[in-house]
Amino acid sequence: MAFYRGQQGSVKFDDAGATAVAIASTRSWSMTVEKESLDTTALGNTYRANVGGLISGSGTVELLYTASSADETNLFIEHVNTANDEGTALFELYLDTTGTKAIIFDGVITSAEYTATVGEIEVITCSFVSNGTITLNI
Amino acid sequence: MAAANLNTIRATIEGRLATELALSPAIPVVFHNQPYVPTPNSTWVQCLVSFGANNYLTLGGTTGSSNSIIGVIAINIFTPKGAGPGANLTIGKRIRDLYNRVVVSGVHFDPPIGPEVVAAPAPEGFFQTQVRLTFETFEDL
Numbered sequence: 001m002a003f004y005r006g007q008q009g010s011v012k013f014d015d016a017g018a019t020a021v022a023i024a025s026t027r028s029w030s031m032t033v034e035k036e037s038l039d040t041t042a043l044g045n046t047y048r049a050n051v052g053g054l055i056s057g058s059g060t061v062e063l064l065y066t067a068s069s070a071d072e073t074n075l076f077i078e079h080v081n082t083a084n085d086e087g088t089a090l091f092e093l094y095l096d097t098t099g100t101k102a103i104i105f106d107g108v109i110t111s112a113e114y115t116a117t118v119g120e121i122e123v124i125t126c127s128f129v130s131n132g133t134i135t136l137n138i
Numbered sequence: 139m140a141a142a143n144l145n146t147i148r149a150t151i152e153g154r155l156a157t158e159l160a161l162s163p164a165i166p167v168v169f170h171n172q173p174y175v176p177t178p179n180s181t182w183v184q185c186l187v188s189f190g191a192n193n194y195l196t197l198g199g200t201t202g203s204s205n206s207i208i209g210v211i212a213i214n215i216f217t218p219k220g221a222g223p224g225a226n227l228t229i230g231k232r233i234r235d236l237y238n239r240v241v242v243s244g245v246h247f248d249p250p251i252g253p254e255v256v257a258a259p260a261p262e263g264f265f266q267t268q269v270r271l272t273f274e275t276f277e278d279l
Binding site for chain 1: 194195196197198199202203204206248
């Protein structure tokens with residue numbers, strides 16, 4: 001049975017929504033895909049009934065600050081400051097180094113936390129939400 | 139990018155000390171695995187660099203990823219016995235100032251510990267203190 005370790009993952013991004021490229025110095029990523037539940041319980045039922053509703057995703061990417069410029073890593077950490085964001089940026093979150101097992105979606109970066117702490121490497125944490133279809137190739 | 143050259147890192151650390159202690163007043167300095175027989179009642183310094191923990195810094199495999207390399211430097215300062223601590227601490231300050239929060243060639247030096255008096259000097263016959271500090275450097279694969 002094959003298991004994977006966290007360092008086998010990676011993150012790709014393209015602000016233009018075309019061809020995603022690797023984001024440098026990514027330390028971690030996480031994503032939660034949620035489905036709303038719609039209560040369809042009828043009067044007189046003993047047990048509650050639910051059906052699935054809208055699906056959405058949200059998560060975070062944590063990366064180390066490297067002063068990169070003029071590349072997708074720089075666009076990624078500054079993308080929260082984009083005006084009129086139509087949510088067309090392409091995200092690809094990979095679980096394996098071969099680059100085939102991924103969660104792919106368009107999304108919006110909703111926050112970026114830039115931190116500098118004495119004695120520690122500077123870290124940027126970007127949060128995102130999905131826009132439209134989420135493809136799970138995992 | 140390539141795997142870190144530990145010998146280059148060692149040379150960076152040791153070279154900094156060797157250059158400083160070559161200045162007036164010059165003080166003999168010895169490093170790991172070097173023969174040295176100290177003259178009785180003399181002043182000299184021993185610098186020992188060791189590499190320790192390596193940690194994952196970023197996601198990725200053997201390319202496009204980064205590691206953290208942490209090490210420790212122990213610097214023993216020997217001065218004549220029975221002459222008080224002043225001369226020893228003066229050298230200690232020179233050494234402490236040399237590394238304190240300094241970043242050289244990608245090597246980040248942390249604030250030093252000491253100079254701490256060593257109760258049982260080795261070799262005997264000297265007044266010994268020790269300055270210790272950790273350092274961190276980053277490996278880009």
